[in-house]
Amino acid sequence: xxxxxxxxxxxxxxxxxxxxxxxxxxxxxxxxxxxxxxxxxxxxxxxxxxxxxxxxxxxxxxxxxxxxxxxxxxxxxxxxxxxxxxxxxxxxxxxxxxxxxxxxxxxxxxxxxxxxxxxxxxxxxxxxxxxxxxxxxxxxxxxxxxxxxxxxxxxxxxxxxxxxxxxxxxxxxxxxxxxxxxxxxxxxxxxxxxxxxxxxxxxxxxxxxxxxxxxxxxxxxxxxxxxxxxxxxxxxxxxxxxxxxxxxxxxxxxxxxxxxxxxxxxxxxxxxxxxxxxxxxxxxxxxxxxxxxxxxxxxxxxxxxxxxxxxxxxxxxxxxxxxxxxxxxxxxxxxxxxxxxxxxxxxxxxxxxxxxxxxxxxxxxxxxxxxxxxxx
Numbered sequence: 001x002x003x004x005x006x007x008x009x010x011x012x013x014x015x016x017x018x019x020x021x022x023x024x025x026x027x028x029x030x031x032x033x034x035x036x037x038x039x040x041x042x043x044x045x046x047x048x049x050x051x052x053x054x055x056x057x058x059x060x061x062x063x064x065x066x067x068x069x070x071x072x073x074x075x076x077x078x079x080x081x082x083x084x085x086x087x088x089x090x091x092x093x094x095x096x097x098x099x100x101x102x103x104x105x106x107x108x109x110x111x112x113x114x115x116x117x118x119x120x121x122x123x124x125x126x127x128x129x130x131x132x133x134x135x136x137x138x139x140x141x142x143x144x145x146x147x148x149x150x151x152x153x154x155x156x157x158x159x160x161x162x163x164x165x166x167x168x169x170x171x172x173x174x175x176x177x178x179x180x181x182x183x184x185x186x187x188x189x190x191x192x193x194x195x196x197x198x199x200x201x202x203x204x205x206x207x208x209x210x211x212x213x214x215x216x217x218x219x220x221x222x223x224x225x226x227x228x229x230x231x232x233x234x235x236x237x238x239x240x241x242x243x244x245x246x247x248x249x250x251x252x253x254x255x256x257x258x259x260x261x262x263x264x265x266x267x268x269x270x271x272x273x274x275x276x277x278x279x280x281x282x283x284x285x286x287x288x289x290x291x292x293x294x295x296x297x298x299x300x301x302x303x304x305x306x307x308x309x310x311x312x313x314x315x316x317x318x319x320x321x322x323x324x325x326x327x328x329x330x331x332x333x334x335x336x337x338x339x340x341x342x343x344x345x346x347x348x349x350x351x352x353x354x355x356x357x358x359x360x361x362x363x364x365x366x367x368x369x370x371x372x373x374x375x376x
Contacts, residue, residue, distance in 0.1 A: 020059075020102070021052075024052050030090060031044065032044060051081065054076050058077075077099075078097075078116075078120055081093060081096055082127060097143055098143075100120070101148070101151040101154075104154075105151055105154040110155070117151065121140050124140050124143065165305065170302075205234055206238060208234045209235050212230050212231040212234055213231050256289060267297075269307050270301075276311075278320060278322060280373055285350055285371060289322065292343040293322075295339050297309060297326075300367075304328020304365065307328075308326065309324060311324055318372050319371070320371050320372075321368065324367045326366075327363070329364075340354055343369070347369065347371055350372050350373070353369070355367075
């Protein structure tokens with residue numbers, strides 16, 4: 001399948017960018033239509049085409065991916081426009097300042113954008129000043145307000161998109177937290193029930209079997225068969241209870257990869273990849289590792305906007321190394337936060353070591369866990 005030549009981030013805003021192209025086309029036509037063939041037509045045509053090429057290159061890159069280059073491209077667009085405005089007989093080229101303003105919202109702060117628009121409008125005023133301050137001022141103000149309108153519209157759209165992303169991240173975090181709480185409560189409930197069965201019912205059935213055994217030696221012969229049946233029944237019940245307790249405790253065993261995959265599968269637009277399966281003997285270690293990996297997924301979504309996770313495992317004798325790689329932001333805090341400190345504390349009994357580091361620039365980061373896998 002052929003890859004679209006239109007950048008992915010422009011698909012949703014195609015109408016906005018088409019209107020920009022249409023505006024540029026119309027202004028170019030109005031400016032060049034009545035010019036005779038010659039040097040002026042040539043250099044103005046080159047200037048308009050250069051402006052649009054710079055405009056398209058700027059909007060075709062992700063905002064802030066190449067901040068220095070984007071700012072230079074915008075500066076070049078402004079320079080070309082100011083030159084066109086200087087030699088514009090019909091006073092329509094200044095409308096293209098609105099296209100420049102629409103690029104500022106994603107690449108500058110509001111204060112910086114306002115300063116740029118004020119500066120460009122001041123230069124616009126100096127260029128078109130014809131001796132009448134009032135006339136030149138109102139001409140510039142009209143275009144300045146159009147710039148403000150274009151900037152505000154894009155800024156509002158960007159704020160809405162950012163709010164949706166934050167809401168999606170919060171929703172993913174809530175799903176992950178709900179999954180963690182559900183798994184934890186189920187394990188705790190199974191362990192509680194198994195302990196109650198073993199400690200309470202098991203103890204009472206043991207006492208009952210012993211009492212019946214003693215009674216069977218002290219009753220008349222005609223009652224001994226009945227008591228013996230009761231002794232057998234009590235021992236059978238005790239055996240059944242122990243089997244149930246054993247099964248419930250065995251249910252506490254779980255597949256770490258399966259649980260992690262199930263968690264990520266519940267998160268919208270998130271994917272999980274497995275490069276190597278960890279082999280872990282200790283149940284308590286698996287439980288603590290699951291909590292750590294769940295916390296890592298939640299943090300990667302909240303702070304790094306990650307949506308793809310890859311688990312790698314390497315085991316050398318008793319030392320296990322787990323690496324959870326995500327495609328989120330590679331900007332990490334060098335100091336441990338509460339989440340990483342919590343992981344370190346959870347794994348302290350297993351001589352655990354937790355590290356978080358960037359993979360490559362803008363290529364995500366990796367949570368690496370090293371522990372000693374001791375048998376329960």
